Amino acid sequence: MRRSASSAPVLLLLAAGGLAGCGNGADSGSGDYPSEDIRLLVPYAAGGPTDLTTRTVGGCLESELGETVVVENLPGGSGALATTELVGAEPDGYTLSLVTAGTMVLTPLANEVGYTVEDITPIGVMADVPSVLAVGAESPYASAEDFVAAVEAEPGSVDVGVPGASTPQGIELQRWADEHDVEVTVVPFDGNAEMTAALRGGNVDAVLINASQDVTGNIDSGDVVPLIASSEERLAWLPDVPTFTELGFEGLTLSGSTFGLAGPADLPDDVAGTLEDTLQACLESDEVREDIGEQYVPEEFAGADGLAQVLDETQQVYEPILG
Amino acid sequence: MGIADGLGEGFAVALDPTNLLYVFLGVLxxxxxxxxxxxxxxxxxxxxxxxxxxxEPVTSVILLAGIYYGSMYGGTITSVLLQLPGEAASVVTTFDGYQMAKQGRAGPALGIAAVGSFIGGTIAVVGLILLAPPLADLxxxxxxxxxxxxxxxGILLVTYLGTKHPVKALCMAALxxxxxxxxxxxxxxxxxxxxxxxxxxxxxxxVAVAMGLFGVGEILYNLEKTEKAEQIKARIKNIWPSRRDFRDSSGAIARGSVLGFFLGVLPGGGGVISSLASYGMEKRRAKDPSRFGKGAIEGVAGPETANNASSTSAFVPLLTLGIPPNVVLAxxxxxxxxxxxxxxxxxIDTNPEIFWGVIASMFIGNLMLLALNIPLVGVFVQLLRVRGGILAAFAVLITMAGVFSVNxxxxxxxxVLAFGVLGWLMKKTGFEPGPLVLAFVLGSILETNFRRTMLTSDGGFEVFFTRPLSGTIFAFMAVVIVYSTVMGIRRRRRGRPAALYAEQLEEMTPGAEDEGAAGVAASGGATSSAADPTDRRTGGDRP
Incomplete structure (x- = not known):
């Protein structure tokens, strides 16, 4: 009890600091941006790939801009808690957030959350994490063709795990059935670790999984064997793995995750410009690339327009399915 | 990774100064x-x-684990000195421990409890090392x-079998x-x-639900009671048990270690079941059972060893299956x-530092507890003088700041506040929060997996019985239900209360916290009534 008593004031101070940071942002002119602490929200829990990416970028923004960047995890509501906080903040560049197609497109389409993709100002893409359709080491399916043939021979007989109920991976498998008549049974899990365990134990036949660093380790060790990649072109680090497009399944390129940086709608142009330029500079630094994972940082910087394009494309495809 | 490598890495983690500090803080x-x-x-x-x-994750588990098994030691002290169990698992210790204190043998009672706890804890750590990796493979x-x-x-054990009032517990589990x-x-x-x-x-x-039900609910409930703990005047002298004491209790300690270990692994197992089961076992084995309840040292040594062993082995299902067997582990x-x-x-593969680090810290923590308990017993008793109101105010403040900081x-x-009031009402009306919280945690695991099963089996139920592992577990459940029903009927015919130690628990625990896993009826139906309940009461500890 003694220890906890001494920690309470510290926590209160931290909380007070957080509140102060967002309260008095409005009065500063945009010309001298930034002149105070920047709050950078992560709509997911600490420790995952989103958190790692945001903290890496946040640390670089801090040193480039010369102001403290406070990274804050606000998990919950499939990203809606943090995003609600973002769209409600003053558009002054002192409240920013990580955004994904999941938090900006899927969640508002699936639930009544009171915001849409229009309510943010995109700044740029921080990282792209592709998905792979993968099987276990002892799987009977040695290649993508084997797998597709087995599914087509007996629709619904093959169980494929996805990381959650309304995730891009789940919708992608639904589109695979709707648009290309390849019908698997979608089994939602809770995150990558559960899926990997189920795959290794033979409790699912395959997974469509975000190829984040925890998964690439299992790919390297041979426990997880990738068959198909979700990217538009073959992944540089998996040159032997074909894409859905190559196999004739046009349009199945949306199951990867794009981690974007965004502010509230109506961010002043000079503030957005400063942030976009700084983000670009950060993503060119070797240290940042290494921390995020070299294979996840886009080869060519995708700025505000690039991020907007990804979100809009996803919106157009998902709206008829979910809306 | 082999056991030797694993332990090597574990000790490297546990001996890190920060972790060493936190294991000490935890046990303290x-x-x-x-x-x-x-x-x-x-x-x-x-x-x-x-x-x-x-x-760090490993540091936090080291700290929390230290609190858990540390509390098993601490609960003994007031049980022996004041006949006031500091926590539920020490209820049994009051039966003979307080009698020993009245006879001026508080020292040996506390000493043998500390030694037994150390041995039980250590044996359970060894069991954890040997059993956990193969279980993880399985x-x-x-x-x-x-x-x-x-x-x-797990839900069955905690609700239907594990409590004084199975119907109330089932209601809470359903909620x-x-x-x-x-x-x-x-x-x-x-x-x-x-x-x-x-x-x-x-x-x-x-976290908010558990903190409300257990933390705030408990605080509110305790605030209602104004009575002071009754102090014992007897001095504590010669803490070290005699050679004869050791001889008398060595068997009890050995049996308590093994019994506690296995009961701790079971879902719904934990401190209370294992200490009650050990007490029952010792009494049944004794040449002269009438000594029990009158200061038999085996009656202190066995249960104290068992509750410590079980608090360690309860980590087996958590660390290998990701299933918390009781509320503390949840x-x-x-x-x-x-x-x-x-x-x-x-x-074990992805975070070996957590698995082995926690195990190594348990060795160290048990050693620290032995060193702490023997010389400091007198000091600990002074803590009873802190006013309840002061403690409560601090606790609520910390709770609110703490829960905000999670999300x-x-x-x-x-x-937290809503569940705090609910927890207080439940406590007043005799509904235990344990089954509610455990069912709440297990409920989402149960639902998700049930529906996954239905997805992969195309809606067929037979898969539950045809898969060897799940079939075995379901068969075992059926046996447990049938056995307990039969025993319940037989006991009722003989005019005994349905739950074996129900009356004693009712008498002894108003101030103590129920562990949620308070398994009573499950713990060996064959042992007949323990000490005479009329003989003991907690000093004015009833609302």
Whole structure:
């Protein structure tokens, strides 16, 4: 009890600091941006790939801009808690957030959350994490063709795990059935670790999984064997793995995750410009690339327009399915 | 990784100065709250949970585990000195421990409890090392049907069999299962009972619910009681038990270690079941059972050893299957999740530093406890003088700041307050929060896996019985239900209370915290009545 008593004031101070940071942002002119602490929200829990990416970028923004960047995890509501906080903040560049197609497109389409993709100002893409359709080491399916043939021979007989109920991976498998008549049974899990365990134990036949660093380790060790990649072109680090497009399944390129940086709608142009330029500079630094994972940082910087394009494309495809 | 390598790495982690400090803090806090009646490991860990967010995952588990087994030591002290169990698992210790204190043998009683706890804890750590890795390998084979079977088994043990009032416990478990359905459906993503409130999309936060029910509920309940703990005047001298004491209790300690270990591994197992079972076993084996309840040292040594062994072995299902067997472990599970650690069969491979580090810290922690307890018994007893009101105010403040810090969400603070009032009402009306919280945690695991099973089996139920592992578990459940029903009927025919130690527990625990896993009827139906309940009462400790 003694220890906890001494920690309470510290926590209160931290909380007070957080509140102060967002309260008095409005009065500063945009010309001298930034002149105070920047709050950078992560709509997911600490420790995952989103958190790692945001903290890496946040640390670089801090040193480039010369102001403290406070990274804050606000998990919950499939990203809606943090995003609600973002769209409600003053558009002054002192409240920013990580955004994904999941938090900006899927969640508002699936639930009544009171915001849409229009309510943010995109700044740029921080990282792209592709998905792979993968099987276990002892799987009977040695290649993508084997797998597709087995599914087509007996629709619904093959169980494929996805990381959650309304995730891009789940919708992608639904589109695979709707648009290309390849019908698997979608089994939602809770995150990558559960899926990997189920795959290794033979409790699912395959997974469509975000190829984040925890998964690439299992790919390297041979426990997880990738068959198909979700990217538009073959992944540089998996040159032997074909894409859905190559196999004739046009349009199945949306199951990867794009981690974007965004502010509230109506961010002043000079503030957005400063942030976009700084983000670009950060993503060119070797240290940042290494921390995020070299294979996840886009080869060519995708700025505000690039991020907007990804979100809009996803919106157009998902709206008829979910809306 | 072999055991030697693993232990090597584990000790490297555990001997890190920070971790060494936290294992010490953990066992110290554990001992202190074990001494304080009303504040048990569940409430304390619930209160401290959000603070562990700032720590490394392994450090936070080391701290919380230290609190858990530390409290098993601490609970003994007031049981012996004041006939006031500091926490539920020490209830049994009052039977003979207080009698020993009255005879001026408080020293040997506390001494043998400390030694027994040390041995029990250490043997259980060895068991954990040997049993956990093979279990983890087996656990990779665990699919959705097995998780369904295991979670059902856990809920069954905790509710139907594990409490004084099975009907009340079942009500609470049902409420817990219902509460677990709030939030997005895990398979389709549809919102359920969310009323379009973003805060409810992910359901109620487990930490907020547990902190409300256990922490705030307990505080409110204790505030109502104004009586002071009754002090014993007897001095504590010659703490070290005599050679004869050791000879008398060596068998009890050996049996208690093994019994405690295996009961701790079972879902719903834990301190109370194992100490009651050990007491029953010692009494049955004794040449002269009438000595029990009059200061028999075996009656202290056995149960104290068993509850410590079980508090260690309870980590086996958590660290290998990701299934918390009792409420305290459910909270530790929460601490790992908050820290972004996925708990499951892969934990030993992906986070060996956590698995082996925690094990190594248990060795160290048990040694520290032995060193702490023997010279400091007199000091600990002074803690009883802290006024309840002061403690309560601090605890509420910490709880509110703490729960906010988990998700940075004000809504969770309202959840704590609401569940605090609910917990207080439940406590007043004799409903235990344990089954509710455990059902709440296991409910989402159960539902998700049940529906996954249905997805993969195309809606067929036979898969639960045809898969060898889940079939075995279901068969075992059927045996347990039939056995307990038969025993219950036989006991009722003989005019005995349905639950074996119900009356004693009723008498002894008003101030002590129920562990939620308070298994009574499950613990060996063959042992007939323990000490005479009319003979003992807690000094004015009733509301």
């Amino acid at each position: 806090i554990g001992t202190v709250i074990g001494v304080l009646p009303g504040l048990g490991p569940t409430a304390t860990i619930a209160l401290l949970l959000p603070l562990t967010y700032e720590l 656990a990779v084979e665990f699919g959705a049907p097995e998780y369904v079977a295991l979670t059902l088994f 817990g299962l219902l509460l677990a359905t709030i939030g997005q459906d895990s398979i389709t993503g549809t919102g359920r009972f969310t009323f379009d409130q973003v805060e409810l999309f992910d359901g109620l936060d487990f 909270l530790i599970y929460g601490a790992l999740l908050i820290n972004g650690v996925q708990v499951g069969p892969q934990l 940075n969400d004000v809504f969770d603070m309202w959840v």
